[in-house]
Amino acid sequence: MEEVNKKNNHKIGSITVITGNMFSGKTGLLIAKYNQSKNYRKCLVFKPVLDNRYSETEIVSHDKDKIKAIPINSIQDIERYKDQGENIYIDEIHFFKEDVNTYLNNLANQNKEIVVAGGSEKYGSYCRFHYKPVSKTTPNKNKNSLIIIAGGSGTGKTTVEALLSQDPNITKLISTTTRPKREGEEHGKDYYFISKEEFETELEKGRFLEHVIYDGNYYGVHGKVIDLVLGTQRKNGVIIVDVEGFRQIKKYCQEKGYNAISYWFKSESMEKMVEHMKKRGTSEPEIIRRLIIEEKEGKFSSEFDYILTVKEGGLAEAVQEIKEKLKNYEVS
Numbered sequence: 001m002e003e004v005n006k007k008n009n010h011k012i013g014s015i016t017v018i019t020g021n022m023f024s025g026k027t028g029l030l031i032a033k034y035n036q037s038k039n040y041r042k043c044l045v046f047k048p049v050l051d052n053r054y055s056e057t058e059i060v061s062h063d064k065d066k067i068k069a070i071p072i073n074s075i076q077d078i079e080r081y082k083d084q085g086e087n088i089y090i091d092e093i094h095f096f097k098e099d100v101n102t103y104l105n106n107l108a109n110q111n112k113e114i115v116v117a118g119g120s121e122k123y124g125s126y127c128r129f130h131y132k133p134v135s136k137t138t139p140n141k142n143k144n145s146l147i148i149i150a151g152g153s154g155t156g157k158t159t160v161e162a163l164l165s166q167d168p169n170i171t172k173l174i175s176t177t178t179r180p181k182r183e184g185e186e187h188g189k190d191y192y193f194i195s196k197e198e199f200e201t202e203l204e205k206g207r208f209l210e211h212v213i214y215d216g217n218y219y220g221v222h223g224k225v226i227d228l229v230l231g232t233q234r235k236n237g238v239i240i241v242d243v244e245g246f247r248q249i250k251k252y253c254q255e256k257g258y259n260a261i262s263y264w265f266k267s268e269s270m271e272k273m274v275e276h277m278k279k280r281g282t283s284e285p286e287i288i289r290r291l292i293i294e295e296k297e298g299k300f301s302s303e304f305d306y307i308l309t310v311k312e313g314g315l316a317e318a319v320q321e322i323k324e325k326l327k328n329y330e331v332s
């Protein structure tokens with residue numbers, strides 16, 4: 001499992017360190033991460049004044065990708081700009097000689113998502129970052145977490161969710177729908193079944209964290225469902241969503257002080273994904289449609305806490321990994 005962001009259960013920021021040898025593509029990756037986030041987060045980019053090899057005011061990768069950057073002399077210069085950004089990108093971090101670790105830890109604890117790129121080990125100790133989030137002033141008393149799962153079709157999300165929810169401490173969050181109840185389905189077990197009018201009223205009030213219209217019916221996740229499981233029942237929850245749903249639910253959890261652990265699911269290969277979809281009886285045109293969605297949404301996989309490549313035949317193993325990780329998030 002790839003850990004994308006070093007975060008703990010307080011969810012108050014992150015530091016992602018991109019390191020490696022010269023010409024290994026560190027700046028290119030930093031630029032890619034910036035491009036992924038720039039349209040929906042306020043982003044600030046910095047570079048050391050000393051690094052004027054290609055440009056004074058731009059970060060330039062070896063592939064000649066470039067983005068505008070603010071040149072700074074000292075890491076502390078970020079102080080003047082920090083309120084204008086939620087995400088902070090710093091290239092060539094090893095050029096700064098002062099204690100960048102302490103400064104960036106403080107910044108991350110102000111809820112900033114930080115990405116730094118730095119040269120190879122021979123340049124010194126820059127890569128010895130240890131992000132130690134401080135306790136929030138109002139510590140999170142809820143030791144339970146919401147497991148948020150997103151990812152491509154046929155990657156095992158539904159199977160893993162079902163296996164996780166067999167655990168008495170993990171509850172699958174129930175969605176709300178306006179579609180008619182089918183035989184055997186139960187209100188509050190399969191879905192909360194409500195009328196179109198009720199759905200639209202709640203939607204207008206902003207109570208749905210995400211919703212879609214499929215086949216003329218609404219489907220959505222109501223905020224009160226998260227409150228019920230994590231707040232009232234004090235259980236862990238699990239939910240499958242798309243990228244936008246993940247963002248809204250993560251934001252809601254942050255506002256409410258609930259822990260959220262997010263996973264982006266992948267299969268070992270695209271062929272395996274297709275094989276799984278075929279096995280399940282998904283039609284060819286639908287497979288193509290889903291692969292296109294996966295390609296589009298997959299660009300945002302780095303926003304998730306973990307990228308989980310589910311090995312072939314490894315669904316139970318994936319469940320175990322998630323459960324193990326869940327233990328680390330429990331606040332005693």
Ligand SMILES: Nc1ncnc2c1ncn2[C@@H]1O[C@H](COP(=O)(O)OP(=O)(O)OP(=O)(O)O)[C@@H](O)[C@H]1O
Nearest residue numbers: 153154155156157158159276280310311312313314
């Ligand atoms: N890693 C895996 N190894 C073996 N079989 C798998 C694996 N991942 C998924 N499958 C199989 O593929 C099928 C589809 O899995 P599942 O419905 O859990 O995927 P999904 O990610 O929820 O897809 P969708 O988003 O389309 O609903 C199931 O039959 C499941 O058993």
